[in-house]
């Protein structure tokens with residue numbers, strides 16, 4: 405049994421929450437650069453330039469990339485040979501979020517769903533824990549903005565609707581979202597499983613590095629087809645019209661019930677923040 | 684053809700009606716901030732026949748909920764928030780002379796009609812450019828409803844704050860027309 409101290413988890417989550425909010429991934433920056441060159445709309449190119457400048461200032465001056473520092477989603481892959489000592493595993497993660505948002509001058513954006521009273525420290529984070537082989541703990545911290553999460557959907561399609569139905573679901577979601585999720589977006593699509601699993605797959609799909617093709621060539625082809633359909637809408641950067649509505653579409657699939665075809669569509673704004681570490 | 688226009692509030696009707704959908708604007712001077720809770724208060728005061736704590740005539744409202752400022756800094760990240768949440772309150776504020784609003788995302792048909800009626804515009808700032816926009820804010824102070832904390836009405840002093848005219852006084856909507864210009868399909872589903 406390998407031991408990991410709860411305080412090490414808190415420390416890691418705290419650092420990841422801050423780093424994710426200040427530093428846009430190199431993969432996203434590369435995608436924005438491509439947009440700044442290839443976007444046909446002049447207003448759209450100007451937006452790409454602003455976003456690149458924004459990323460530069462945020463990382464250099466430790467400003468959050470966006471004032472919406474998100475609801476913090478944490479993916480934990482816990483090796484089954486790890487023994488957590490010195491505290492409660494879930495609470496250690498929550499404490500990391502609490503400290504990261506306080507010490508990092510990040511906006512606290514969580515409230516009671518009915519009274520709307522702010523919880524004051526951006527907790528509780530939404531934590532997804534998976535037990536995996538090995539003696540490591542992988543933590544991925546994903547601050548998820550409200551604007552793009554609000555425009556995300558789950559569809560329970562009929563199996564007969566098949567691929568055309570899935571494509572329609574994705575295009576409808578992006579079209580109805582319009583400017584609200586701060587395009588250019590990344591579209592995470594989860595197909596299969598159950599209601600909640602399709603949504604979770606869609607969110608996990610967002611974590612794949614941009615510019616890295618889907619390892620399954622068939623899915624890679626479907627992703628390209630969806631990207632084309634979404635970009636044909638012409639919504640463009642910030643919804644002002646243009647070629648780049650989405651930077652990429654990412655797919656994850658898993659088997660579902662013979663009677664179902666669940667499809668989750670999770671929209672991610674260009675402030676695609678996630679940072680990971682392995683303890 | 685879209686143009687770049689420098690704006691210094693308070694704005695006159697002539698300045699506002701000269702703005703066209705797609706124009707880039709650079710604002711210098713004062714902006715007032717307000718989100719949902721502040722809007723509710725402002726509209727409640729108007730409904731009660733009371734005076735507003737700030738004179739909005741000719742002014743620009745910025746829909747923003749910044750992140751906390753680090754010590755020694757004016758403000759934290761300060762990009763626009765979704766404007767549609769303010770839609771129900773907006774016509775009442777336009778009626779007392781508000782001339783422009785800055786936010787992100789679409790406005791309701793009621794707001795677009797009120798912009799025509801009262802000669803006002805809706806400006807879009809880049810959503811998610813919070814660090815960049817913060818650099819253009821030189822001063823920030825609370826001027827009304829301090830009990831609302833970060834949602835209090837702030838008076839910002841800005842320099843060359845960039846935005847684009849989304850809805851002009853003629854009822855045009857860049858979110859509709861810009862997209863139409865680039866759409867290659869009405870969407871596979873229409």
Ligand code: SF4
Pocket residue numbers: 470471472473474548549550551552584585586673674675763764810811812
């Ligand atoms: S959708 Fe993303 S970029 Fe836009 S305001 Fe929300 S967090 Fe920021």
